[in-house]
Amino acid sequence: MRLQWRFLIILAALFSPTWAEDPPRITLAPTNQKVAEEKIVSFFCKASGNPGPSFSWKKGSRRITTNRNRLVIKEMPHGSVLRIEPVKQKDLGVYECIADNGVGTKARANASLHVYPKTGIPEGYPRITIHPSLKAVEKDRNTVLQCGATGIPEPKITWLRDFIPVDLSNPRLTLLESGALQIERSQESDVGKYECVAENEKGVDYSYAANLYVKVRRVPPHFSMAPENVDVQPGADVNLTCVAVGSPMPQHQSTITRRMEEKQSYWLCFFTLAVVTSMVSAAVPSAPVKLTISHIKPKSVQLTWDKSNSDDVLSYIIQYRPYSDESKEFKEISGITKTRGYKVHPLEPYTRYEFRVIAVNKYGRSPPSETVQELTAPQAPGTAPRNLRGKAASATTIALLWDEPEIPNGIIKGYKIFYTMNPDLPIILWDHKTHTDSQKRVATLTNLKTNSTYTINILAFSSAGQGPLSDEIQVMTNPGDSLCFGSVLSLHNSIYPFHFYSLQPFSLFLSSLSCHDLFTITLNILILFTLSFFSIFFILCTYLFYYVVHSAPFLPSVYSFIMFTLSSSLLLSLCSPCFLIPVPLYTLVSSSYLSLSLIIIFFLLFTLFILFFFALSSFFLALPSSFLVSPCSIFSCFFLLSLHCLLSLHAFLHLLVPPYFLSLFIFSCLSLFSLLVSSCPRITFPCSPFLSLLALSSSFLQCLLSLHLS
Numbered sequence: 001m002r003l004q005w006r007f008l009i010i011l012a013a014l015f016s017p018t019w020a021e022d023p024p025r026i027t028l029a030p031t032n033q034k035v036a037e038e039k040i041v042s043f044f045c046k047a048s049g050n051p052g053p054s055f056s057w058k059k060g061s062r063r064i065t066t067n068r069n070r071l072v073i074k075e076m077p078h079g080s081v082l083r084i085e086p087v088k089q090k091d092l093g094v095y096e097c098i099a100d101n102g103v104g105t106k107a108r109a110n111a112s113l114h115v116y117p118k119t120g121i122p123e124g125y126p127r128i129t130i131h132p133s134l135k136a137v138e139k140d141r142n143t144v145l146q147c148g149a150t151g152i153p154e155p156k157i158t159w160l161r162d163f164i165p166v167d168l169s170n171p172r173l174t175l176l177e178s179g180a181l182q183i184e185r186s187q188e189s190d191v192g193k194y195e196c197v198a199e200n201e202k203g204v205d206y207s208y209a210a211n212l213y214v215k216v217r218r219v220p221p222h223f224s225m226a227p228e229n230v231d232v233q234p235g236a237d238v239n240l241t242c243v244a245v246g247s248p249m250p251q252h253q254s255t256i257t258r259r260m261e262e263k264q265s266y267w268l269c270f271f272t273l274a275v276v277t278s279m280v281s282a283a284v285p286s287a288p289v290k291l292t293i294s295h296i297k298p299k300s301v302q303l304t305w306d307k308s309n310s311d312d313v314l315s316y317i318i319q320y321r322p323y324s325d326e327s328k329e330f331k332e333i334s335g336i337t338k339t340r341g342y343k344v345h346p347l348e349p350y351t352r353y354e355f356r357v358i359a360v361n362k363y364g365r366s367p368p369s370e371t372v373q374e375l376t377a378p379q380a381p382g383t384a385p386r387n388l389r390g391k392a393a394s395a396t397t398i399a400l401l402w403d404e405p406e407i408p409n410g411i412i413k414g415y416k417i418f419y420t421m422n423p424d425l426p427i428i429l430w431d432h433k434t435h436t437d438s439q440k441r442v443a444t445l446t447n448l449k450t451n452s453t454y455t456i457n458i459l460a461f462s463s464a465g466q467g468p469l470s471d472e473i474q475v476m477t478n479p480g481d482s483l484c485f486g487s488v489l490s491l492h493n494s495i496y497p498f499h500f501y502s503l504q505p506f507s508l509f510l511s512s513l514s515c516h517d518l519f520t521i522t523l524n525i526l527i528l529f530t531l532s533f534f535s536i537f538f539i540l541c542t543y544l545f546y547y548v549v550h551s552a553p554f555l556p557s558v559y560s561f562i563m564f565t566l567s568s569s570l571l572l573s574l575c576s577p578c579f580l581i582p583v584p585l586y587t588l589v590s591s592s593y594l595s596l597s598l599i600i601i602f603f604l605l606f607t608l609f610i611l612f613f614f615a616l617s618s619f620f621l622a623l624p625s626s627f628l629v630s631p632c633s634i635f636s637c638f639f640l641l642s643l644h645c646l647l648s649l650h651a652f653l654h655l656l657v658p659p660y661f662l663s664l665f666i667f668s669c670l671s672l673f674s675l676l677v678s679s680c681p682r683i684t685f686p687c688s689p690f691l692s693l694l695a696l697s698s699s700f701l702q703c704l705l706s707l708h709l710s
Contacts, residue, residue, distance in 0.1 A: 126202065389402070
């Protein structure tokens, strides 16, 4: 029989829930909510598990902290409450409740929040018509908190006390048909801030909060029956009776036992008790002292303290909470019987906590000890950098942008960027770059291969180690040898996807140049200077020919032609820094620029041919000045304008700078128009130099703007 009992005891110990560890399981999931803007909404979440799980909330991928004014997270028995007051349009989204006790996988539950704008509240939306009001009730008396609401369909009424749903399983609490809450035999535990909530399929509405106070009648105690004088023989027993009344009723009782021994048998002992006073001093222990912290780790610390002066201490209680959140209640570890080397865990890495200790005896708790603060040790980042994105800045450069990890677990010292063209290789064989400026989450990868796809990911590191790798992204470098002159990254507050604009720091531009790029730029500049030289040469030839053949100074139209040719060469040269360098003239192998390169080269050569043809015509044929100038001006202006439109379109498509593009286009049109008008034979001599001067001024402004863009 004894063996059977032992076997049953062992089985009970094995299957007892106090010994088994259970992973968390959601028992009350948050529900989808619809609410009008500027109203209140709450999400409730409960979970079971052993040990009891802790709760956290997320919106999307971002963790919700309690240091925000409108969002409040409050603990309730076996659960958590997320309250938003007042609701804004930006609160729209999906919220996630996460329960974790360190056993198995975390339990999760989602709920969505839909926010109606103030002008878009649907018909039938619930509305509180009767709000509860402030109440003060005497203990053990009944009271009713009123509430009424309208809506289509008829809304369901629920009640909250201090943001937590009222437990209607309590037999003292009744929800009446009108929506009012009846409380019978009010107790001090009923004190709190009450709200009634009306909800239907259209949404939810909260009443004004009303406080309930429970008063205890206070009447000083007095004796309704005082003890009487009694004569008693030595060695005999005696009862002294008294009755005391008051509110609340006196509950303490004590017995006085006093025995008198006779010293000699013939003595007569006469003993009178005139006044009997019974006092019991029930003292709580004094607070523990010399609280110290040692063995500081990322998720635990060691606490030691000296016991209080009281010898009747039964146990100790450790209280702790994050120092930055004074609104949060202290967590407690109770039933501690030793005073040296107690390990407090689990804690959050790199978080400042405040600790205090309370002594407990049979009469109650001591005052808390002095509070001690300590910062837990850092740990490697708990999550990877977020929102990694990249874009090709040139044929050999990729620009990257990312956000810091959600759980840094300390101070981020920097980031490691891994990249490769073969993602099947182990990560240790990937190329990598260390980015040590943790405040600037922007980097460039240089000296890459053209027209190649790179797989990129990133991790953060701190003094405690490296965090996990981010999700991979793939970015393709630009094809060929093209170089987008002046691509720069615009961060948009480091949140939104970046765009490329045309003005960049010169150091970043130089770092992205290869030897091949420098050769390309040099060759283009030489070609443009050659074009300008030949244009000036044609002008001089025309000048000499006209002077030798006609033996006369320049006519107005010839003067206009010279100014036109000079301005044309300037226009070609001045557009080059922004528009021609991205398209090398010596190569036609780049697939993306092939057609554009052919068109630009064709118009350049054709314009040069027109200038050359009319110069030779005037040189050998000695044509009249009116015939010489007008066709030259018209044809040259036409082809030059066409060329400039193509170049401007190229700038607009590839550099994406509408303000600069518009300015260049206006200056160009002004220059071409003034040159065309001044070249007309009917324009008088005084107007021709003025218009030519206007053309040169426009070209000069275009030059300054081009240099600024460069």
